[in-house]
Every structure is written in structure tokens, then in C-alpha cells.
Amino acid sequence: MITSTFYKRYFSHIIAAPIVVLAMLSPIGNVFSQKVSLEPIPLRVTSQVFSPDEYFISKVVDERKDLNPTAFLVPDVKSGSNLLTVNLEGGTIAALEQYIFGAYPSSQKLRSIVIKIKDVKIIENIKDARKGVVEGDIHLDFTFALERGDELVDLLGFQGGISYQRGVGQFYLLEPFLRRSVNLAMKYFDDWIEKDAPNNNLLAQSVRLKMRDYTRSSESDTVFYATERPLTWKDFTGRPAFNNYAASIFASIGYELNSSMENGELIVDLVFKTYMLKHSSWVRSTNNSYGLNHEQRHFDIAKIIIERLKNTLQELELDPSNYERKVSHHYLEAFREMNRMQEAYDGQTSNGSNSSAQERWNKKIDAELNQLGVE
Structure with missing residues (x-):
């Protein structure tokens, strides 16, 4: 047969x-x-x-x-x-x-x-x-x-x-x-x-996070956060808005996620970006170093939020079925936290015009950056 x-x-x-x-x-x-x-x-x-x-x-x-x-x-x-x-x-x-x-x-x-x-x-x-x-x-x-x-x-x-x-x-x-x-x-x-x-990747039984910062110092319209590369007024190339402010910065955060397998373990490579966009940031010609410091502190706040996010993710228990969802959730929470902190900063310093409040925020930001290992 x-x-x-x-x-x-x-x-x-x-x-x-x-x-x-x-x-x-x-x-x-x-x-x-x-x-x-x-x-x-x-x-x-x-x-x-x-x-x-x-x-x-x-x-x-x-x-x-x-x-x-x-x-x-x-x-x-x-x-x-x-x-x-x-x-x-x-x-x-x-x-x-x-x-x-x-x-x-x-x-x-x-x-x-x-x-x-x-x-x-x-x-x-x-x-x-x-x-x-x-x-x-x-x-x-x-x-x-x-x-x-x-x-x-x-x-x-x-x-x-x-x-x-x-x-x-x-x-x-x-x-x-x-x-x-x-x-x-x-x-x-x-x-x-x-x-x-x-x-x-679908068959991974465990997850390990590898976190790092985006290392390029700048691109044509983007400045990435680096302690050795503070902002200058040349980074503010946008057209000033019709308001009474002396300057404005567009500072934000983001991440890229890539994954690979090593001996049955899912290795998740998270690349974090703290950046400002030049064309969306502007300054009037009459500004000075005091005003630049105020805008730099907005940038510093974004960096603080990224470092807090790293610490949060490091403590999570992740598995192959939920790691992307959890990373995304905590990133969105961090983004909201950044907006709240930026608003509190501008509100308490009156957008930088309250010099004593500005000094308190300077010290507060420096202390947390130091605590988070940003030097």
C-alpha cells in the first residue's frame, strides 16, 4: 500500500x-x-x-x-x-x-x-x-x-x-x-x-533591560542633552512668538526600543533622548546669560525626568508578554510628570523674572542632577 x-x-x-x-x-x-x-x-x-x-x-x-x-x-x-x-x-x-x-x-x-x-x-x-x-x-x-x-x-x-x-x-x-x-x-x-x-523573541522566557543615552551631541535641528555641551543662544533659531516673553525653549524626551535574543533571553536595548529643537526655540535680541540659565534649567528638568524614568524601569519586573506595554506606560507617566514640573518651574519663578525663586530652583535642580549621577 x-x-x-x-x-x-x-x-x-x-x-x-x-x-x-x-x-x-x-x-x-x-x-x-x-x-x-x-x-x-x-x-x-x-x-x-x-x-x-x-x-x-x-x-x-x-x-x-x-x-x-x-x-x-x-x-x-x-x-x-x-x-x-x-x-x-x-x-x-x-x-x-x-x-x-x-x-x-x-x-x-x-x-x-x-x-x-x-x-x-x-x-x-x-x-x-x-x-x-x-x-x-x-x-x-x-x-x-x-x-x-x-x-x-x-x-x-x-x-x-x-x-x-x-x-x-x-x-x-x-x-x-x-x-x-x-x-x-x-x-x-x-x-x-x-x-x-x-x-x-516570542519564545523568550526572561527579559533584561540595557539602558543608555543617545550619544550624538547634536543634529541639524536637534541638540541632545550633554553636560559638557550647555546651551547657547545660537541654539535658539526659531521666530519669536507674539507675547511678552524674552525667550522660549522646546525641550522634550523620547526613547527608542530594540530587542534581540541571547540564549533564550530577550535583551531590550532602550536608548533615551533628552533633546531640544532649535527651530521651535527662540530668543529676542535683548536677552542675557540670566535668561539663558532659565532656559537651560528647562532642559535640565527634562534630563531629570529621563533619569527618574530609568530608575523606575530598572525596578520593574518584566516578562516577554508585557515589557513593551510597561515601558510605554511609564514613559507616558514620565512625560506628564515633566510637563507638570516645567509648569511649576515657570509658575514659581514667574518665567524667570523672580530671581530669588530662580535661585532656589537652580539649587534644587543641581542637587537632583547630582543625586541622579548627572555630572
């Missing part, structure tokens, strides 16, 4: 070309001596196939759109297109779950994987009525998803199965064919995760 194994996989919505493998199984034998059976198809755990090292199967979920019976079988040589409809023993999902849990035991301390069952079908037709030869296809459509908290992250899709031939009465062959198809899907996923686990 000739069987062909076929499958294809998809990841990140990329479909790979089908791969066809031919294998010889047992011969058909006396096909007319078999008694027709209409019993549900069993799926037996005959032995442990393998124990996964990188994951365990936590559940099998039903996502089939077609809930018709699993198998459409040829009952006899005279049936023509009239096929028998048969389910798996105990129900399709229950049978698959029972088999997978039994054949692939593993430690629940590993990654939790959910198998989404998209489709399971066995469809037959008469190949040779004179000889009583039936041919069929077993088709499986599974999606393997990583369980992270309350969300499922799709990792790999498997579409494939086995093409087979049997004698018209050899219904007992359906169980080993189906078992082989399921084992094919499981082995395909296991090979993939063994290969990708050290390098795939």
Missing part, C-alpha cells in the same frame, strides 16, 4: 510550499474478507512518542468552522459517492486532546502551548472497485499558539496529513493513519521550536 505524507506550514502569514514524502506501508491483503464497521474511529495512545523539552501542551481548543463529522468513508465497492460519516471516538476534540496529552507528556514548568484545531477531515473514494481498493486523504489544520497570561500568540500553523490506500473493509487502518498524521504535526512543531527557541 502506498501512502504519501504532505504538509505545509505558515508563520507570520507566510505560506511555505508543500513537501511530499512517499513511504511504503503494509500491503492491502484480502480486502473482501473484512467486515464493515461503523464504529467511531479510535485514537489510541500506544506509547509515549516523545517528551518535549521546550514546552508542554496545556490545552486543545476547537476552532473548526465545519463541525460536520470528521470522516467520510467508503463502506463497500457498490457505494459510489454515498459515503459513511463517522466521528472520532469520544468526539474529535476530546479524542485529539486525550491522545496528545498521553503521547506527549512534559513538564508544566515549560512554555505553555495551546493547539487550535482548525480542521480535521478524512475523505475517501473508490480507487479500484474490481480490486476493492479505497484511497483517502487525512487533512489536519492546526495552529500552535503560545499562552502568555490571558493572550494567545500564534507561533506556527500546520496544514498537512497523509494520503493512503486501504482495502474496502480495512477500517482498522484508519486509526494508525490518523495517529501518524497527528504525530507528523507534533514533530513538525517540535522541530521548529527546538530550532527557533534561542532566537525567536
Whole structure:
């Protein structure tokens, strides 16, 4: 009897070309001596196939759109297109779950994987009525998803199965064919995760932050904060606004996030930017060093907020499922804190015109910069 194994996989919505493998199984034998059976198809755990090292199967979920019976079988040589409809023993999902849990035991301390069952079908037709030869296809459509908290992250899709031939009465062959198809899907996923686990961000089991400042001193319209490079009035190139202020600075903060894998650990590289925009900052020609100091202190406040943010992030417990969300949340909180502090600074110093208040803020800002290690 000739069987062909076929499958294809998809990841990140990329479909790979089908791969066809031919294998010889047992011969058909006396096909007319078999008694027709209409019993549900069993799926037996005959032995442990393998124990996964990188994951365990936590559940099998039903996502089939077609809930018709699993198998459409040829009952006899005279049936023509009239096929028998048969389910798996105990129900399709229950049978698959029972088999997978039994054949692939593993430690629940590993990654939790959910198998989404998209489709399971066995469809037959008469190949040779004179000889009583039936041919069929077993088709499986599974999606393997990583369980992270309350969300499922799709990792790999498997579409494939086995093409087979049997004698018209050899219904007992359906169980080993189906078992082989399921084992094919499981082995395909296991090979993939063994290969990708050290390098795939989705499969990281821990997170380590690396934080640094953007090191370029300046760009055409941007000045990045550096203690050795204080502001000058030449950095204020914008057109003065129609108000009574002597100068204005656009100072802000931002970050870039990049990640990579090292031996199964997700390394998150956070690059922080404290900057001012020249074209959005301006000064009237009558200003002086006292006014420049007031604007420099706005810049210093932005730097203080970035350093506070670094300290906050350093104390967080992060995992691969939430690190981006947590970093973004605390950045937004820091941005709001910066705006509140800038408003308090301008309010208490009357935009720099209150010299005694300005001096108090000078000392306060210098003290915190020193405490935060900005020298």
C-alpha cells in the first residue's frame, strides 16, 4: 500500500510550499474478507512518542468552522459517492486532546502551548472497485499558539496529513493513519521550536533591560542633552512668538526600543533622548546669560525626568508578554510628570523674572542632577 505524507506550514502569514514524502506501508491483503464497521474511529495512545523539552501542551481548543463529522468513508465497492460519516471516538476534540496529552507528556514548568484545531477531515473514494481498493486523504489544520497570561500568540500553523490506500473493509487502518498524521504535526512543531527557541523573541522566557543615552551631541535641528555641551543662544533659531516673553525653549524626551535574543533571553536595548529643537526655540535680541540659565534649567528638568524614568524601569519586573506595554506606560507617566514640573518651574519663578525663586530652583535642580549621577 502506498501512502504519501504532505504538509505545509505558515508563520507570520507566510505560506511555505508543500513537501511530499512517499513511504511504503503494509500491503492491502484480502480486502473482501473484512467486515464493515461503523464504529467511531479510535485514537489510541500506544506509547509515549516523545517528551518535549521546550514546552508542554496545556490545552486543545476547537476552532473548526465545519463541525460536520470528521470522516467520510467508503463502506463497500457498490457505494459510489454515498459515503459513511463517522466521528472520532469520544468526539474529535476530546479524542485529539486525550491522545496528545498521553503521547506527549512534559513538564508544566515549560512554555505553555495551546493547539487550535482548525480542521480535521478524512475523505475517501473508490480507487479500484474490481480490486476493492479505497484511497483517502487525512487533512489536519492546526495552529500552535503560545499562552502568555490571558493572550494567545500564534507561533506556527500546520496544514498537512497523509494520503493512503486501504482495502474496502480495512477500517482498522484508519486509526494508525490518523495517529501518524497527528504525530507528523507534533514533530513538525517540535522541530521548529527546538530550532527557533534561542532566537525567536516570542519564545523568550526572561527579559533584561540595557539602558543608555543617545550619544550624538547634536543634529541639524536637534541638540541632545550633554553636560559638557550647555546651551547657547545660537541654539535658539526659531521666530519669536507674539507675547511678552524674552525667550522660549522646546525641550522634550523620547526613547527608542530594540530587542534581540541571547540564549533564550530577550535583551531590550532602550536608548533615551533628552533633546531640544532649535527651530521651535527662540530668543529676542535683548536677552542675557540670566535668561539663558532659565532656559537651560528647562532642559535640565527634562534630563531629570529621563533619569527618574530609568530608575523606575530598572525596578520593574518584566516578562516577554508585557515589557513593551510597561515601558510605554511609564514613559507616558514620565512625560506628564515633566510637563507638570516645567509648569511649576515657570509658575514659581514667574518665567524667570523672580530671581530669588530662580535661585532656589537652580539649587534644587543641581542637587537632583547630582543625586541622579548627572555630572
